[in-house]
Amino acid sequence: xxxxxxxxxxxxxxxxxxxxxxxxxxxxxxxxxxxxxxxxxxxxxxxxxxxxxxxxxxxxxxxxxxxxxxxxxxxxxxxxxxxxxxxxxxxxxxxxxxxxxxxxxxxxxxxxxxxxxxxx
Amino acid sequence: xxxxxxxxxxxxxxxxxxxxxxxxxxxxxxxxxxxxxxxxxxxxxxxxxxxxxxxxxxxxxxxxxxxxxxxxxxxxxxxxxxxxxxxxxxxxxxxxxxxxxxxxxxxxxxxxxxxxxxxxxxxxxxxxxxxxxxxxxxxxxxxxxxxxxxxxxxxxxxxxxxxxxxxxxxxxxxxxxxxxxxxxxxxxxxxxxxxxxxxxxxxxxxxxxxxxxxxxxxxxxxxxxxxxxxxxxxxxxxxxxxxxxxxxxxxxxxxxxxxxxxxxxxxxxxx
Numbered sequence: 001x002x003x004x005x006x007x008x009x010x011x012x013x014x015x016x017x018x019x020x021x022x023x024x025x026x027x028x029x030x031x032x033x034x035x036x037x038x039x040x041x042x043x044x045x046x047x048x049x050x051x052x053x054x055x056x057x058x059x060x061x062x063x064x065x066x067x068x069x070x071x072x073x074x075x076x077x078x079x080x081x082x083x084x085x086x087x088x089x090x091x092x093x094x095x096x097x098x099x100x101x102x103x104x105x106x107x108x109x110x111x112x113x114x115x116x117x118x119x120x
Numbered sequence: 121x122x123x124x125x126x127x128x129x130x131x132x133x134x135x136x137x138x139x140x141x142x143x144x145x146x147x148x149x150x151x152x153x154x155x156x157x158x159x160x161x162x163x164x165x166x167x168x169x170x171x172x173x174x175x176x177x178x179x180x181x182x183x184x185x186x187x188x189x190x191x192x193x194x195x196x197x198x199x200x201x202x203x204x205x206x207x208x209x210x211x212x213x214x215x216x217x218x219x220x221x222x223x224x225x226x227x228x229x230x231x232x233x234x235x236x237x238x239x240x241x242x243x244x245x246x247x248x249x250x251x252x253x254x255x256x257x258x259x260x261x262x263x264x265x266x267x268x269x270x271x272x273x274x275x276x277x278x279x280x281x282x283x284x285x286x287x288x289x290x291x292x293x294x295x296x297x298x299x300x301x302x303x304x305x306x307x308x309x310x311x312x313x314x315x316x317x318x319x320x321x322x323x324x325x326x327x328x329x330x331x332x333x334x335x336x337x338x339x340x341x342x343x344x345x346x347x348x349x350x351x352x353x354x355x356x357x358x359x360x361x362x363x364x365x366x367x368x369x370x371x372x373x374x375x376x377x378x379x380x381x382x383x384x385x386x387x388x389x390x391x
Contacts, residue, residue, distance in 0.1 A: 009130040016137035023148040032151070032158040039162035042219065046169040050249040054180045055375045101219055103173070106184055106376060 037097020041077070041114040045101045048072045048079055048112060058105040062086040065110070076118045082111040092117050160279065167221055167272045167281040174225050176250025178212075178268040179289045180375055182229035183254055185210050186264055186291060187374040190381045197302035197365075198385035205231040208264065223272045232257065232265035232288055247287060254375060257288040260296040264289050293372055298383045305341045305365045306385040314389060319347045319359030342366040362388045 049057070052068055060068075066088035069079040073090070080088045095115035102111045186208045195204050209230035215223060248255035257263050269284040312331040316323045324345045332338060345363035364386035371378050 005126040005130050009133045012134055013137050016141045019141055020144045023144055032155045035155070035158045035162050039158075039165055042162075042166050043169060046173060049173060049176075053252040054176050054250050055252075055254065058180075058375070059377060099219075101173075103177070105177070105180065 034097060037116045038099055039097075041097050041099035041116050042101070044072075044077045044079065044114045045099055045112050048114075049101075049103070054103070054105055057103065057110050058108055062088075069112070076116060078115045078117055080113050080115075082113075084108060084110075091115075163220075163274050164279055164281070166219055167274065167279065170219055170221050170223065171270050171272060171281065171283050172247045173250065174223060174270050175247030175268055175283075175285065175287065178225055178227040179247065179251045179255075179266045179287055181212060181227065182210070182264050182266045183251065183289055183291060183375040185229075186262065187376055187379060190262070190291070190293065191379045194382040194384050195299070195302075196385060197299055197383050198306060198387055201299060205233075208262075217275060220275050221272050222275055223270060225268065225270050227266060227268045229264050229266040232263040247285075251289060251375070254289050254291065255287075256290065258290040258292065260294060261290040262293050262295045264291075291372070291374055293369055293381050298367055298369060298381075301337075301341065302365060302367050302383045302385050305338050305343065305367075306363075306387060308335060308338070309343055309345065309363050309365060310387055310389060313345055313347075313361045313363055316347060316359065316361065319349050319361075321347065323347065324361070340367060342368075358390050360388060360390050362386070 048069065051072065052065075056068070057065065062083040065081060065083050066086075069081050069088055070090060073079045078090055078092050078095075080090045082088070091113075092115050095117050097116040098114065100111060100113040102109060104110075189208055193204070193207070195201070209228070211226075211228035213224070213226045215225070217223070265286060265288055267284075267286045270282065272281040274280075308331060309328075312327045313324065316327060324347050328343060328345060331343070343363070343365050345361055347359055347361045349357045350360045351357055364384065366382060366384045368380055368382045370380045372381060
């Protein structure tokens, strides 16, 4: 009887612990934080496009666009891009969130990337 | 006695683990709700931002189209200007997917004859910064009114987002001033050439020189004329004078780079 009792209790405990580990809230929390960081990176890209304007992205030399992306970067957000195959320097080795946007302006393709490198 | 203890211990264990399970389930549900909210919020933010960009791209297309037309077609100030300005209108429908968003854009634009409205009506105001410095209405310049309707859906489902609006944009050509100068120059030229003393090149050149001397404001206008005696059946002939004016605005900064725009006019008379 006692052995059966211990067996049932142990089996229930194992079942509960399995469910607890399967339904861990920490994975969702990490994904929420990741979504927020990616969203921050995405917003930074749109802020950059709004600050320089589409005519600039069409008319400027790739090096000028790279400079402006560098100027728009800060301690927590790094912006870079690829303009007609020319890649701007400044890709971070590690980051918390990222986003990219490709804009085609009168045939010129400009890809803008943003990385969150520190918590916001 | 020992059996009862074992049952009690089992029951306590069941209660403890069940409590843990429920507590964890509550945390899990809260976490899932937070994740869903965060993802939904981020998606809506992205759709809103992307719609602003699409508004900007729509206005850019309208300006690029108008610039291309101005570059390739001179304005004839001796004909009604409405047909020329009507040709600046256009429309486009585009669709695609970017940033995880499926979108469709319907845009149409046309010449805006002094609406007096400024910036964006109904649409996202931030789109104006996308096309700086061509945003908004500018008195005397070539103004366009762009109507844009955007529909977006997150790839794979909700949330759907739709927005429409009208915005004014401009190309910095001196439209009103140039048209006015062109028509007045043409009128002055016709007046000067209407009473030539004789039907030859020197009389024409004298009339042109006198016109320039008396109207220094026509310095930026290229003018020319020719006089020719046309044969007539009665042998007397008659003097036919053909004249023209040209005004070129050079180095205008447009959305696709600098360009030149020309206004011209011509006429003929038999003094």
